[in-house]
Amino acid sequence: MDLPERKGRWLANLLLVGVVAASCGPAATPVSVTPTANVTPTAAAVPILTAGPTMTSPAPSPTSPAAATATTSVVSLVTPAAPSCEAAEQWSQTQGDLTLSVCFEPYPPRLGILTTYEAVLVSSAGQPLSDARVVLTMVGGMAGMEGEHDEVSP
Amino acid sequence: MTLESQGAGLYTAQARVGPTDLVLTQVRVEIRRDRQLWAFSLTADDLPPP
Numbered sequence: 001m002d003l004p005e006r007k008g009r010w011l012a013n014l015l016l017v018g019v020v021a022a023s024c025g026p027a028a029t030p031v032s033v034t035p036t037a038n039v040t041p042t043a044a045a046v047p048i049l050t051a052g053p054t055m056t057s058p059a060p061s062p063t064s065p066a067a068a069t070a071t072t073s074v075v076s077l078v079t080p081a082a083p084s085c086e087a088a089e090q091w092s093q094t095q096g097d098l099t100l101s102v103c104f105e106p107y108p109p110r111l112g113i114l115t116t117y118e119a120v121l122v123s124s125a126g127q128p129l130s131d132a133r134v135v136l137t138m139v140g141g142m143a144g145m146e147g148e149h150d151e152v153s154p
Numbered sequence: 155m156t157l158e159s160q161g162a163g164l165y166t167a168q169a170r171v172g173p174t175d176l177v178l179t180q181v182r183v184e185i186r187r188d189r190q191l192w193a194f195s196l197t198a199d200d201l202p203p204p
Contacts, residue, residue: 091200095192100183102194108201109181112174119157119165119183128163132187136155136167140176 097124111140 090103098121105116117136121129157165172178178198185192 091196093194095194098185098192100185100192100194102181102183102196104201108198108203109178110174111172111176111178112170114168114170116168117155117157117166121163121165121185129187130159130161130163132159132165132185134157134159134165135184135186136157137182137184138155138171138178139180139182140172141179142175143177 094124098122098129099124109138111138 090107092099092101094100101120101122103118105118106113109115109117119134119136121132121134123129155167155169155171157167159165180198181196181201183194183196185194
């Protein structure tokens with residue numbers, strides 16, 4: 001047998017061993033493959049959840065744009081969600097030909113708390129007045145110190 | 155604080171006013187329209203807890 005022929009047989013044997021190993025492998029491998037397969041999904045799932053940049057993406061997003069969006073949406077949600085004076089009038093008084101209705105959310109109003117203030121102006125004829133200038137001033141005082149007060153503004 | 159007109163006679167504002175260690179004793183509302191001026195005043199008694 002010359003060298004090329006010996007190389008050929010050696011390669012053929014090597015391939016045979018490989019085929020046998022491959023065909024036998026699955027029998028033994030399944031055990032290790034199954035776990036691997038189980039691990040793979042787990043490993044695949046973990047990366048998806050962990051790397052799942054789900055944590056990475058949301059984290060940065062909320063911090064910057066999402067946080068702003070959340071804040072914005074909260075503010076924009078609060079306004080429409082706040083009870084309208086027409087629906088939940090908390091205080092009303094008429095002076096001359098003008099009726100003022102006021103409501104606060106949350107109620108009763110307190111200083112230092114984010115509050116939505118609403119006022120509704122209606123003329124004696126029942127017409128809403130939308131072209132007025134409405135200025136609201138909150139006056140606060142120390143608890144238990146009657147007569148003492150400070151005007152506060154945002 | 156000036157309340158913004160939302161149309162239909164509705165004016166709104168959202169703000170955090172003053173420190174929490176002060177007790178609200180009065181709310182004044184001043185309304186100007188053309189040359190007319192209305193001044194309303196609410197005391198804490200006018201705003202009782204529900």
